[in-house]
Amino acid sequence: MNWTIILQAGIASGTVLLFATIGEVFAERSGILNLGLEGMMLIGAMSAFSVAVNYDNPWLGLLVAMITAGLLSLVHGYVCIHLQADQVVSGLSLTFLGTGLSLVFGEGLSKAGAVSLLPQLTIPLLSSIPFLGQVLFTNQSIMVYVGYLLAPAAWYYINRTRPGMHLRAVGEYPAAADTMGVNVYRTRYLYTFVGGVLAGLSGATISLAISPGWFSHMTTSGQGWIAVGLTIFAQWDPLRAAAGSYAFGALRRLILDLQAPTTLLFWNNPFYYNPYWGFFLKMIPYAFTIVVLVIGSREALRKRLGAPAALGLPYVRGERGV
């Protein structure tokens, strides 16, 4: 097994989770829990691939993916913000809706031939750093580099800028934010939309860069839900979200590679000789999500950290809230 290649591919596959998780961090920081990530990612992956197939332009695909997933998130936004519906159920129905829409419109896409994908880049100077240059800056998709920039930028935006402070205020104590002149509804719509756009970006990253193609609902295979879990593990912090995403990406990649060699740590590799043992390997990312959640929740209990105080609660002016 070549660790450089595993980590290199792990970073790439973690980028998918990174976009979705940071998008969810934005939405949840404003108080809107969006469980529809899986549906929005699927819509993004489908529309990106569909546009790339029909117009032979991956960049246009990327743009359309961000718009469609963003629009879908606004449905959730309207139902939760103006209609004050239950955010959990609305998010679940968004998953159904997004999955259904992408399966209907994606019919036949799985048979599409070769498509021009988003380009891969090698960064001239940085790639010559030993090991790290090979892992981080060599032959990575351009989306991976976008991910490197997005995580610190999101952290800076949320924690160090004025609109970021408004965002946090709306998620923690909307009544106070309202009194201070922050438009709670508009803020929540904005960041729900941002969450949707990033989920669309995440979907497009799958179908146009990391594992190109359209494989109906298997395109995302639960990564949207893993991202929801990572958001909690990350304690709503973009940098922790990035770390978690890359770790998960590496894990997913490692699992694929464990089945290839004939020997594993000097023993016969059971996953090679009994291929169906591989199903236990496939469980690992899902089981690990649960473990990560337990760790995150215990830590939150211990340090009295927690979700944004108004997460999941509709805001109605004049009513007593949190």
Add this chain to the structure above:
Amino acid sequence: MTNAERSHSSLPFKIQIEPRLDIPRWLPAAVSVGAVILGLIFGAFALRLAGEAHPFRAYASIAKVLFGSWGGVSDVLVQATPLILVGLACSVAFSMKLWNIGAEGQFFIGAFAASAIVLTPVLPAEAPGWIFIPVMMVAGLIGGALWGFLPGYLKAKFNVNEIITTLMMNYIAIEWNNFFIFGVWSEGGFQMSPRFPKTAWLPRLADYAREVPEFGGLTLHLGLIFGPIAAVIVWFILYRSKWGYEIRLAGDNPKAARYAGVNIARNTVLVMMLSGALAGLAGMAQIGGVVRRLQGAISPGYGFTGIIIAWLSKLNPLVVIVVSVFFGALLLAGREMGRSDISMLIQGIILFALIASEFLLRNRVRIVRV
């Protein structure tokens, strides 16, 4: 929305929204029916896009196929059988505001546990049906309950979000079953277990065709009665027992429940186990009554449809039965037309329309002249 009015001043009328003080009895049902109709209309659009020239005529003809003959009705009820049980599973959990969206996984593990009785084999193939079937039922119940236990325990002990744990356990359950289907119990390299012996089959109406010729070809099996019996039991637990009162109180107002001495942690675990057990029984019924072997494709997402059924029934166990028949027909129609993607889309729209319309239940919307 106290004293809140939203008005659009440039129009010759304005829309006035005020909270309702009491909800008319007919309104929730009307809203549910409206949501279903809206879902079907959007589904028709999708069918039209998919190249069906007359989508509503297609609806009518498929309805005629499904409800126009005893064979069709029987097939619909076979689809409704697991749906009633998973709908109940979701209703129980949602009553305590526990978002068990792992009914799908609990269904798979219930199916696995029932299969293990036959294939391990725990009981010899010659064992009579009256032993086989109850033992398989118990196995399905226990399997599902165990799969519900872990998320419940983690929620109670560490406050771990049950939505994600139950969902992750769906994926784990499917891989777990795959291990047995592809490996341990694989029949000649095919991705399915050997067929169960006849004694492990839930009896079908068609089995009695010799005595009653009208039953010939009817696929309806014994599993259908599990649902209504379970519905009555669940209704009794929720609305007529002290435990059910605790569950509903903890769901409506956890703080009040805690002050009233309700053990929330214990109830969380127990409710998740009951919910899982019901979904597991659904898996057993599907394996014993329809598939009669363990294989991969035993559920077109029953566990997820159960969420919508529970919500559309307003968590009322008896209404779940009726709603499940409708969704059974919807799933079957999707399969018959080869468009299960569209039936999924319709489900999504129904659920969305339903929760959006709850605004209409809470508030009165009036259009008044300025």
